[in-house]
Amino acid sequence: xxxxxxxxxxxxxxxxxxxxxxxxxxxxxxxxxxxxxxxxxxxxxxxxxxxxxxxxxxxxxxxxxxxxxxxxxxxxxxxxxxxxxxxxxxxxxxxxxxxxxxxxxxxxxxxxxxxxxxxxxxxxxxxxxxxxxxxxxxxxxxxxxxxxxxxxxxxxxxxxxxxxxxxxxxxxxxxxxxxxxxxxxxxxxxxxxxxxxxxxxxxxxxxxxxxxxxxxxxxxxxxxxxxxxxxxxxxxxxxxxxxxxxxxxxxxxxxxxxxxxxxxxxxxxxxxxxxxxxxxxxxxxxxxxxxxxxxxxxxxxxxxxxxxxxxxxxxxxxxxxxxxxxxxxxxxxxxxxxxxxxxxxxxxxxxxxxxxxxxxxxxxxxxxxxxxxxxxxxxxxxxxxxxxxxxxxxxxxxxxxxxxxxxxxxxxxxxxxxxxxxxxxxxxxxxxxxxxxxxxxxxxxxxxxxxxx
Numbered sequence: 001x002x003x004x005x006x007x008x009x010x011x012x013x014x015x016x017x018x019x020x021x022x023x024x025x026x027x028x029x030x031x032x033x034x035x036x037x038x039x040x041x042x043x044x045x046x047x048x049x050x051x052x053x054x055x056x057x058x059x060x061x062x063x064x065x066x067x068x069x070x071x072x073x074x075x076x077x078x079x080x081x082x083x084x085x086x087x088x089x090x091x092x093x094x095x096x097x098x099x100x101x102x103x104x105x106x107x108x109x110x111x112x113x114x115x116x117x118x119x120x121x122x123x124x125x126x127x128x129x130x131x132x133x134x135x136x137x138x139x140x141x142x143x144x145x146x147x148x149x150x151x152x153x154x155x156x157x158x159x160x161x162x163x164x165x166x167x168x169x170x171x172x173x174x175x176x177x178x179x180x181x182x183x184x185x186x187x188x189x190x191x192x193x194x195x196x197x198x199x200x201x202x203x204x205x206x207x208x209x210x211x212x213x214x215x216x217x218x219x220x221x222x223x224x225x226x227x228x229x230x231x232x233x234x235x236x237x238x239x240x241x242x243x244x245x246x247x248x249x250x251x252x253x254x255x256x257x258x259x260x261x262x263x264x265x266x267x268x269x270x271x272x273x274x275x276x277x278x279x280x281x282x283x284x285x286x287x288x289x290x291x292x293x294x295x296x297x298x299x300x301x302x303x304x305x306x307x308x309x310x311x312x313x314x315x316x317x318x319x320x321x322x323x324x325x326x327x328x329x330x331x332x333x334x335x336x337x338x339x340x341x342x343x344x345x346x347x348x349x350x351x352x353x354x355x356x357x358x359x360x361x362x363x364x365x366x367x368x369x370x371x372x373x374x375x376x377x378x379x380x381x382x383x384x385x386x387x388x389x390x391x392x393x394x395x396x397x398x399x400x401x402x403x404x405x406x407x408x409x410x411x412x413x414x415x416x417x418x419x420x421x422x423x424x425x426x427x428x429x430x431x432x433x434x435x436x437x438x439x440x441x442x443x444x445x446x447x448x449x450x451x452x453x
Contacts, residue, residue: 010183011173011176014180023165050130053130073110098112098116100143101140102121102141104140115143121143189218193205202232249285259271288421292423292427305345306341307349308337308339310339312346327364329361333373342453344432348432349432351424352425355421360385368389369388371386372385373386380434389446390443391444391446392438400422429452434452434453
């Protein structure tokens with residue numbers, strides 16, 4: 001079975017809705033018009049029907065029964081009682097209306113040719129008739145309905161409603177078809193774009209037409225395509241960066257082991273040191289990549305507990321004091337170890353502060369200064385690391401937290417950095433629900449600020 005398109009399903013649904021609505025409206029209109037027409041006919045013929053009923057009552061009273069009533073109704077018998085109703089009017093009423101004269105038992109005594117009801121009426125059906133009384137006693141019933149002209153009018157009304165409903169249905173379907181084509185065109189465009197995106201054409205974008213929901217879908221699609229394109233570029237660059245980072249230590253290890261194996265270098269601890277150092281670089285790179293992958297996937301385990309950020313900053317600064325002294329950099333820490341606590345993973349926060357301090361010391365020259373400051377306010381707890389290093393160029397600030405990004409690649413690699421520290425720091429801070437920001441000016445130093453809830 002051939003699969004129906006969205007436009008075909010929408011057209012079928014619209015057709016069913018229009019047909020049901022038009023049929024229901026036609027039924028209601030036909031019923032309403034019929035009722036109003038019957039009321040009109042009843043009002044117009046009521047005087048004549050009432051006069052006929054009076055004539056019938058006088059006939060019964062004079063004859064003592066219904067003998068000769070057929071002649072009275074069909075011919076308008078001369079000399080017969082008419083209650084002011086002429087014989088021509090009497091004959092016209094009986095010939096143009098569906099009349100039935102019923103006996104006291106409800107059975108038909110006389111019926112005009114237009115009458116098509118039952119031979120006997122039940123008590124409930126007799127409620128809609130005109131009771132004929134003589135001396136206070138019911139002697140019969142007069143049932144009057146519409147005539148052929150009224151029936152023809154009712155049929156014409158029904159036919160007109162049918163044609164009007166058909167025309168309305170046709171116009172509605174035509175307009176609906178135009179609307180469906182207008183609605184389905186952007187969807188077809190999105191379908192084709194999704195196929196091109198699935199085929200790897202990540203640079204393709206769909207035109208945005210209008211500010212309605214379809215326009216929003218097109219914009220969301222373009223945002224998704226841009227994100228996929230950006231992620232693909234980051235993936236390609238990540239693979240290239242990892243290959244580049246692995247090449248150097250592996251090349252050193254290979255060269256050193258070949259030299260030792262060939263006897264070029266004697267097998268001494270001093271000649272084994274390059275292998276050990278590069279192995280440490282590889283281990284640190286693998287561990288950093290693992291932490292970054294877990295953090296970006298939202299699966300980094302956090303052991304949350306009460307943490308005093310001031311005390312943590314003091315301990316971390318003490319651990320970096322010897323490194324600062326070796327470089328001739330003054331390291332200070334302004335933090336209250338008795339300040340308020342926050343809920344966080346102490347090891348991960350120490351890792352963040354360690355990365356920031358390591359970068360600050362690496363980029364601060366001799367006689368420079370690195371300052372760590374901790375404070376709290378209504379916005380949360382804040383940790384700032386400020387250095388008096390060479391600073392960062394404005395073009396580099398936007399890329400500072402990207403993986404393997406280096407404003408000064410040669411210096412960073414020489415100092416043993418992997419280019420992942422800041423990327424990991426940002427992921428760890430965001431895993432705690434916080435933010436990390438950087439301010440820098442070339443020649444004036446850099447300040448990293450971490451805000452935690």
